[in-house]
Amino acid sequence: MELFDNAMLGLSVALSWNNLLYCFLGVLIGTFLGVIPGIGVLASISLLFPLTFHMEPTAALIMLAGIWYGTTYGGSTASVLLNVPGTPTNAVTCLDGYPMTKQGRGGVALLMTTVASLFGGTFGILLLMMFSPVIASYAITFGAPEYFSLMLLGLVAASSISDGSFMKGLMMVALGILVGSVGTDIYTGTPRFVFGLLELGDGVSLIALAMGVFGVAEVIASIGRVNIRELDKKSVSFAAMKPTKDDMSRSWMPMVRGSGIGSFFGTLPGTGPSLAAFVSYAVEKRVSKRPEKFGNGAIEGVAGPESANSAADQTSFIPTLSLGIPGSPTMALMLGALMIHGIAPGPQLMTEQPSLFWGLVMSFWIGNILLVILNVPLIGVWVKVLTVPYHYLYPSVLMFIAIGTYSVNSSIIDIMMVAGFGLVGYFLAVLRYPLAPLILGFVLGPLVEQHFRRAMLISDGSLMTFVERPVSLTILVLTLLIALWGVWSGMKAKRLVRSLENKDDKTAENA
Helix, strand or coil, rough: CCCHHHHHHHHHHCCCCHHHHHHHHHHHEEEEEEECCCCHHHHHHHHHHHHHCCHHHHHHHHHHHHHHHHHHHHHHHHHHCCCCCCCCHHHHHHHHHHHHHHHHCCCHHHHHHHHHHHHHHHHHHHHHHHHHHHHHHHHCCCCHHHHHHHHHHHHEEEHHHCCCCHHHHHHHHHHHHHHCEEECCCCCCCCCCCCHHHHHHHCHHHHHHHHHHHHHHHHHCCCCCCCCCCHHHHHCCCCHHHCCCHHHHHHHHHHHHHHHHHHHCCCCCCCCCHHHHHHHHHHHEEEEEEEHCCCCCHHHHHHHHHHHHHHHHHHHHHHHHHHHCCHHHHHHHHHHHHCCCCCCCCHHHHHHHHHHHHHHHHHHHHHHHHHHHHHHHHHHHHHHHHCHHHHHHHHHHHHHHHHHHHHHCCHHHHHHHHHHHHHHHHHHHHHHCCCHHHHHHHHHHHHHHHHHHHHHCCCCCCHHHHCCCCCHHHHHHHHHHHHHHHHHHHHHHHHHHHHHHHHHHHHHHCC
């Protein structure tokens, strides 16, 4: 009964004209930016992040969330039609979606991605509604040691599961914490790492960092990389979208399994929709009676991963809203939006801001329905967007980045930081350093410091407070295990690479 009352409260908030408008704008812009190869969800959210300064907190989060799952929908369009994933999450969709396009069944593939995304999103939202209050009711008893341990777990998990080696991920987390420590110490009022610049007294702008690392860097990296192919427009007409009975019968169970897999991985820190989609694809290929069809236009290879990444999009809000622990850099930006408006993330959010929490959750239903309504009739528009030359498109993106950054504080320093972080982000990407842990370290770093210092004050400086409390000790042990697993898997990967190199050398010598 309480769940029903909360849902009704959220629905009344989500259905207000203001929030409906921002939900619509979020999913529309998210879909548009998701269609464009090379932009991605982080760059998309970073582009619109400055607008949240001038909005109500609920409307801001609803719009950012719409961009989040809207890019996943839009990214599948480029994957299916061009074999170029609009976002990394949709990379696995290329494996069978593009072969379906070459067979003249691109319309069917696009329709199934929409149906699968709606199915997975619905599954994820139901879990979010049922389990977030339960988790928050336990987490509300947590103290500073438990919060410190939880956030440390999130940072280590992001380092071990992100692309690249564990040590590189850990280095990027440390760099993010270092950048996040710039500014005035909240306890002593002492400036830290400001180098005499008054503009850095309030710290580095999250907008400048996100836009630089994920906006400018992505644009630089995408130049010359996107290859637009000619599209057969007949294959994506309304008449060509109707799936056969065999298509539908082969898609239901993959969608169910994909939703379960995506919901599981969405709740884990550092994993998210990309890993969920690849695991779903591997599972479908394993359980299929026709595994040889995968990679050649198997509809299961489209339905499963698309439902998985959509479910993961929704369930990733569970740790973010319930515990205040972002499981991905996108969720870190969501927390940043909350903190900018002076709202403390965590289990108190449900009790102190029930209309915000439940309004956001119920807006997910509306957003997913809007995406279905928008995507099918607008496929022709997205096809035209895909044919726009990147040398016209990306300069416009850079212009909006500069305008958006300047509009927040009217500061030239912020634009200079965007340019600097863009170059740094690009070179780090070239050197294969994962950029996602950088944002997590930046957002969580100050919170980790606050809870650590608070725990030290309460315990009179005794580090034993972290191991004397059972919950904190359990989380720290889990963190240590994840770190050891990350080191071990990294060493194993290096040994594998060396063995392959030795085999190649021996083959060359024999030749």
